[in-house]
Amino acid sequence: MEAKITCVILDDEPLGQELLKKYVSRLDFLELAAVYENAIEALGKISALRPDVIFLDVNMPEMNGIEFMNTFSSNYKPYVIMTTAYSEYAVQGFEYDVADFLLKPVTFDRFVKAIHKVQEKMRYKNPVSASINPAVTTDPNKQFLLVKENKKFMNIALEAIICVEGMKDYLKIHTLGKSVVTHMTMTKIEELLTRDFLRVNRSYIVRKSAIKAIHGNTIELSNNTEIPVGTRYRDSIREIMESGTL
Incomplete structure (x- = not known):
């Protein structure tokens, strides 16, 4: 059985959390490690969990998503999929080399495309482990x-x-x-x-x-x-x- 992609949801909106949780549960190869509604609360816990992917809301109180990404250490760089209702954050997000940017309300097909982008990045970042989480495409080398x-x-x-x-x-x-x-x-x-x-x-x-x-x-x-x-x-x-x- 292939290794699962672990993920964490960081979103201060309950509806946003529930929607992403539902989408994660539909994909058998995703594993939800934790859900947080506050960036301050998530700081130390995410560094301990070290998930592969973080679904990160941008507009949060106390510490927003951009500020949260600035706290990542040099030896841990998760794949970040930003989620927000405000499209103006997209340019700033991509300056941080995020995996993808999802505009709320997020549709399931768009969610799947974002996960595919993460899989593709995983494949090129670590070709030795390409058989674990490669992208699902029509590439003849897909796994x-x-x-x-x-x-x-x-x-x-x-x-x-x-x-x-x-x-x-x-x-x-x-x-x-x-x-x-x-x-x-x-x-x-x-x-x-x-x-x-x-x-x-x-x-x-x-x-x-x-x-x-x-x-x-x-x-x-x-x-x-x-x-x-x-x-x-x-x-x-x-x-x-x-x-x-x-």
């Missing part, structure tokens, strides 16, 4: 797929996927530990998956490295599932086998 099951979003490691089963407008993604059902078409997921995945019939896409054996026109996967190869896909699979790239 995770962001999908929605019921009302919750989750990151699935591509290397954990054994195969994808099409069920009309839904997909069942079979992984090493469980299966996830999501509303998506086979065409769409083909666009999102990397070259390590191969369409073998109308209803199945398999991970090449999960193929254990090929018996005639049947593929046996690492979980012992046997999948027939569709007629229109046999030539491409034969070419891959002959080229030794399977």
Whole structure:
């Protein structure tokens, strides 16, 4: 299981806190470490928690978000996602190299984009750990797929996927530990998956490295599932086998 991205919410408005808490709970790879409504209260505690991400409100009493960022030590620089109802703070915020700036009221899709920016920064800051929290993009080198099951979003490691089963407008993604059902078409997921995945019939896409054996026109996967190869896909699979790239 991939490491989670820990985060802290610092916002003096209860409604702002609750909205961000709800959004964090929807993303399976995020872990909420704490919520604070006062920057003074959060000072020592955040340095002890050392979260990966801080959702930081700008306009707060006693100490505002900009002043709060000035307290960070040189050996701890969290990714800051600023939140405010006042767009004029955006320029000042980006001068501090914040990960993103969210204008209230924050929508969920905009929240997800901000998290993706953090993941991208993590990947380039620490390439050795890129497999932990890389960005979810159509990059062929990506390591995770962001999908929605019921009302919750989750990151699935591509290397954990054994195969994808099409069920009309839904997909069942079979992984090493469980299966996830999501509303998506086979065409769409083909666009999102990397070259390590191969369409073998109308209803199945398999991970090449999960193929254990090929018996005639049947593929046996690492979980012992046997999948027939569709007629229109046999030539491409034969070419891959002959080229030794399977």
